[in-house]
Amino acid sequence: MMHFEYHVEGGNFTKAGAASSQLKKILKQLNVDPKIIKRIVVALYEAEVNIVAHAFEGDIFIDIDTEKIGIKLVDQGPGIADIELAMQKGYSTASPSVREMGFGAGMGLPNIKNNSDELKITSQVNIGTTVELVTYLNQ
Amino acid sequence: METGNFHHALKIREDLCIGCSHCMNVCPTEAIRVRNGKSVLFGDRCVDCGECFRVCPVSAIIIDHDDFNHIFDYKYRVALVPAVFTGQFPEDISLRQIHSVMLELGFTHIYEVENGVEILSKAINDYTEKHSENKPLISSFCPAIIRLIQVKFPSLVDNIIRLKPPLDISAHFLKKELLTMGIPAEEIGIFYVTPCAAKIAAIKDPVGESTSPIAGVINMDFLFNKVYRKVKQQNGQSCAIPVSGKLSGKATCWSLTNGEASQISGRCLAIDEIHNVIEFLEKIENEEITDIDFLELRACDESCAGGVLTTSNRFLSVERLRNHADSYHESDEPTHPDAFRKITSESEYLTSKISIEPIKPRSILKLDENMAEAMKKMEKVNRIMQLLPMVDCGICGAPSCQSLAQDIAQGEGGIQQCIFIQKILEQKGEMSLDDSVEVMQSIWGFGKTNKYRDIKGI
Ligand SMILES: Nc1ncnc2c1ncn2[C@@H]1O[C@H](COP(=O)(O)OP(=O)(O)OP(=O)(O)O)[C@@H](O)[C@H]1O
Numbered sequence: 216m217m218h219f220e221y222h223v224e225g226g227n228f229t230k231a232g233a234a235s236s237q238l239k240k241i242l243k244q245l246n247v248d249p250k251i252i253k254r255i256v257v258a259l260y261e262a263e264v265n266i267v268a269h270a271f272e273g274d275i276f277i278d279i280d281t282e283k284i285g286i287k288l289v290d291q292g293p294g295i296a297d298i299e300l301a302m303q304k305g306y307s308t309a310s311p312s313v314r315e316m317g318f319g320a321g322m323g324l325p326n327i328k329n330n331s332d333e334l335k336i337t338s339q340v341n342i343g344t345t346v347e348l349v350t351y352l353n354q
Numbered sequence: 355m356e357t358g359n360f361h362h363a364l365k366i367r368e369d370l371c372i373g374c375s376h377c378m379n380v381c382p383t384e385a386i387r388v389r390n391g392k393s394v395l396f397g398d399r400c401v402d403c404g405e406c407f408r409v410c411p412v413s414a415i416i417i418d419h420d421d422f423n424h425i426f427d428y429k430y431r432v433a434l435v436p437a438v439f440t441g442q443f444p445e446d447i448s449l450r451q452i453h454s455v456m457l458e459l460g461f462t463h464i465y466e467v468e469n470g471v472e473i474l475s476k477a478i479n480d481y482t483e484k485h486s487e488n489k490p491l492i493s494s495f496c497p498a499i500i501r502l503i504q505v506k507f508p509s510l511v512d513n514i515i516r517l518k519p520p521l522d523i524s525a526h527f528l529k530k531e532l533l534t535m536g537i538p539a540e541e542i543g544i545f546y547v548t549p550c551a552a553k554i555a556a557i558k559d560p561v562g563e564s565t566s567p568i569a570g571v572i573n574m575d576f577l578f579n580k581v582y583r584k585v586k587q588q589n590g591q592s593c594a595i596p597v598s599g600k601l602s603g604k605a606t607c608w609s610l611t612n613g614e615a616s617q618i619s620g621r622c623l624a625i626d627e628i629h630n631v632i633e634f635l636e637k638i639e640n641e642e643i644t645d646i647d648f649l650e651l652r653a654c655d656e657s658c659a660g661g662v663l664t665t666s667n668r669f670l671s672v673e674r675l676r677n678h679a680d681s682y683h684e685s686d687e688p689t690h691p692d693a694f695r696k697i698t699s700e701s702e703y704l705t706s707k708i709s710i711e712p713i714k715p716r717s718i719l720k721l722d723e724n725m726a727e728a729m730k731k732m733e734k735v736n737r738i739m740q741l742l743p744m745v746d747c748g749i750c751g752a753p754s755c756q757s758l759a760q761d762i763a764q765g766e767g768g769i770q771q772c773i774f775i776q777k778i779l780e781q782k783g784e785m786s787l788d789d790s791v792e793v794m795q796s797i798w799g800f801g802k803t804n805k806y807r808d809i810k811g812i
């Protein structure tokens with residue numbers, strides 16, 4: 216069992232993707248199947264960018280064992296009022312400046328769902344959002 | 355560390371190596387360590403990019419090519435030359451002069467590699483249409499890039515386009531042409547003039563193909579010197595007529611940066627220089643960059659014009675080749691009776707031979723095959739990293755603190771190799787001065803650690 220933590224700054228797009236790059240490096244070293252690595256990294260990247268784009272700051276907690284990889288992202292931010300709506304493809308509240316950076320297609324959450332085996336989102340408006348995802352390694 | 359069964363054209367000559375570690379510090383895959391005062395290359399990590407060759411101050415890194423006289427083992431001696439070879443010569447020396455000198459040197463035929471582009475460019479466009487599931491598709495042109503993806507980006511091996519580069523296509527064409535003329539196979543020797551080490555490795559140990567029709571390889575710098583000297587000596591006296599047609603503009607520029615990307619339909623990007631390529635592939639792997647159809651990736655800055663075996667300045671070579679490309683007219687095509695036919699007259703045959711087998715990943719990153727073992731080793735690496743100074747000084751004989759930590763976790767190094775650790779151990783009385791000098795000698799050899807006897811006199 217291994218544990219890693221990363222901090223994410225809201226609004227800093229130059230650093231977005233740092234945690235997913237780190238996790239990718241770790242999983243390569245652990246000889247995880249490249250196809251599974253790809254799924255995990257894509258899911259984490261989207262979740263990480265969501266903190267950068269929509270929240271103030273957040274922390275990522277990653278637990279790895281030989282069976283599964285669990286990732287929990289906890290942020291302080293506006294929260295999501297209607298999670299079901301947010302999960303829909305194409306739904307986005309991204310600001311024009313975020314869209315200018317190439318984000319805001321409303322595809323992040325659907326992508327996370329497609330690339331993880333379990334996904335749980337809990338949120339409180341004006342407090343923050345917690346995204347938990349699990350990927351199984353031996354299926 | 356395992357040396358692997360991969361052919362490498364790059365060799366370190368122990369008799370010449372002075373253990374300066376310049377090569378170790380520039381290797382993009384951390385494939386070099388210093389042991390006993392000499393650089394040691396780990397074959398499973400090396401991708402033959404040649405960065406080490408560029409920086410060696412004493413030419414101790416060599417690129418193993420075939421003896422020139424080997425061409426005379428064959429009755430028909432074909433020089434297969436890439437366009438960048440022509441780009442090595444000053445403008446006032448014509449292609450005719452170059453070719454006639456090469457014939458004098460002993461070749462019987464000369465053929466330009468990029469003729470194969472006429473077959474390949476169509477094949478790539480067909481391929482990209484059919485394989486949209488593996489986007490971005492990555493060019494198979496540069497063998498150092500293929501190896502880089504195998505060892506460092508194993509998840510991207512399926513993105514590599516499974517088509518032969520122009521070199522192989524032209525070689526198959528030549529062989530067929532000569533066989534059709536009634537020449538027995540054993541009398542045909544096709545020799546490739548290479549701008550880099552990676553191409554040699556690819557020919558001697560082809561990735562995704564079992565055999566190569568190429569008999570041998572000659573280093574471009576070697577042939578350039580031989581030809582240029584002779585051209586200078588005879589002031590353009592003899593002028594044989596080249597027996598292959600002039601390359602089209604597209605073919606001439608194929609090996610330069612954007613040579614491929616500019617010819618493929620869809621959203622295409624060209625990236626040269628291996629560190630730039632690594633940076634970009636990291637993003638592709640994370641899917642941070644999407645919607646690209648085709649990627650042209652080259653290990654050398656300015657692509658083949660910057661090959662490690664080129665002589666001329668790469669920017670001047672590019673300028674010359676672009677000038678050649680601009681001056682191309684369809685009507686220039688010679689109709690010499692001995693000329694090879696147009697390569698497109700064998701389109702069907704060559705297209706049938708154009709595929710390569712799937713390319714297998716061979717990750718150098720994994721700490722162990724078994725995940726539980728790999729996790730133990732990673733924890734060990736992390737514990738060691740806490741102790742190391744993180745200055746990447748290289749005194750331990752490894753290129754970075756991280757690589758030393760990994761070597762130790764793999765049982766290929768000791769923590770006492772770190773000079774900071776040594777000092778602390780000495781201070782605590784846990785290591786004697788003699789022992790620490792011995793460790794230094796095991797890394798840097800006797801010479802470097804034994805010459806400072808009279809420091810006071812300086
Ligand atoms: N961590 C978060 N905090 C607050 N709101 C969020 C968070 N994550 C998602 N949202 C809300 O959910 C919407 C949909 O998210 P999703 O990731 O699917 O799309 P997006 O981020 O707007 O665009 P894209 O991910 O395609 O660049 C967002 O526009 C935002 O309103």
Ligand SMILES: [Mg+2]
Pocket residue numbers: 261264265268319322323324
């Ligand atoms: Mg998003």
